[in-house]
Amino acid sequence: MIYIGAEVIVSPLGDSAEDNWNALRENRSGIALVPSAGFNQEDIHLSKIAGLNGPLRFQQLVIKALSALKERIDASMLASDRTIVLISSTKGALDDNLHDQFSQTCAAVKQQFHLAHLPMVISNACISGVLALNMAGNMVEIGQYEHVIVIGCDAASDFVLYGFQSLFAVSDKPCAPFDAARNGITLGEGCGAALVSASKSVFNNTPLQLLAGASANDANHISGPSRTGEGLVRSVSRTMQRHGTGTDEVDFICAHGTGTVFNDEMEAIAFDRLALSDKPLNSLKGYFGHTLGAAGVIETAVCMQMMRNGMLIKSLGYRDAGTSKPLNVILENQPKELRTILKTASGFGGGNASLMIRSL
């Protein structure tokens, strides 16, 4: 069995999974209006971490998350030759060194935590986090490593904000995934981390089971979602087939739900094709904004908190159905025992990835 646990979330809502959980339980959002943040000095809604300023923001976040994770595990395994760290990110330390966005952080993390191996960077746009968790599960399953720490991290930057503005993809209000009036993303920043391991005993608290999944490309467009949801359908189908999981076993879907018109529509079509439309579903972008390469790890960590606390968290920003195929979007927090959950991600480059988590 592949275990996953020791989840950490560093976001505007707090520095630990518990702080973040308390905010989510109260449906608080990290999104705020930032004056003059836009390219033309417009006020823009962003989910930014207060006090995260100056140089080395990416490195600070990664080190903060790994320090927190270290407190939740048998820390002696950090230096083991059988342990590797995967970092999922889109733009890394772009603001520090455009031409070398990752190596300084990797070297600093290796040195500070006395790691045996240099961390490996996975950079696949917005599916990076889910892809890295799947890679971790697979590495442990076939015995390449015994422990794999996954850290998803992206810092908000003018670079990325201006880019999404140039695509007219930034919401003029806090993003509203799957809502009829949604009109774009809200950019966020943050860091999520979790340990994937073959050993249950390295976790201070009881872990969950990772059911690693598949990725699939849409083969459709580099920056536009598929009209048919083909890649997402294939990714989820393969993930469920691999573990012999039927649709009746899925208790909850943590969707990607960016809040753009076309992404959310694509997901609704895909879940309809997968006969998963009736499953309780949310997007967590209304709480964290879109944290890009960190999103898959942060959102999986939230799923783990939902499972531990037996509660569905409402999809913040959603009010009225706004997709051509119906979805069961969660309108209010509600207690529910969650045995098996599905996490999906889709992103630029046509990528789609999915995984499942099961309670022990």
Next chain:
Amino acid sequence: MKVITAYCNLRANEALVNGEVIARRDAGSEDSWFKQIYRQQELAYPKFYKMDVLSQAGYLASELMKRADPGIFADYADDEIALVFANASSSAETDRRFMHSYESGGSPSPSLFVYTLPNIVLGELAILNKWYGENMFAVLPKFTPGFYLDYSRILFASGSRALLGGWLEVTANGTDVFLFLVEEKVSGTEFNDENLLHLSQAGAVAAY
């Protein structure tokens, strides 16, 4: 066993397929080296001109491999070829151009922004070939055969039947592009550390 059945190297001044030079750079041409290859080989995919250098590199190398053996990918279903690419500089060259567009060019360029992710080349190859398989892009300090060997074991254990690997390092300082196809065959160039490293260096001019 797993064997490397085809490969392509793009160097600063030469393009090689399966170790044979098939194009040489014309130093007098005003065209970029990648455009020269595109024209010399009479390729016809106008989207090439919109692509960033990483996507152009991936497109050219995979198309040149197809030129050498048109049936190269024919044995596989549309989701059986996994794409596993890596480089050291992520999309830094395109990032620099995009940054220039809003710092000096008046406004952020959407057509550049969409290429400011290193995995976009995987999407371009998927679109061109109608491939719905696994994708992975890693940023590594240098070309590391072990990365491809390790990840291939994962992919072959979970449904992929072939692997198109790639190292795409294209910067102002140099061009180091290597694509290779790994398949299950009874004989051939075994997919191992030594062979992969050796083939990755085809056409490389010794620096001393």
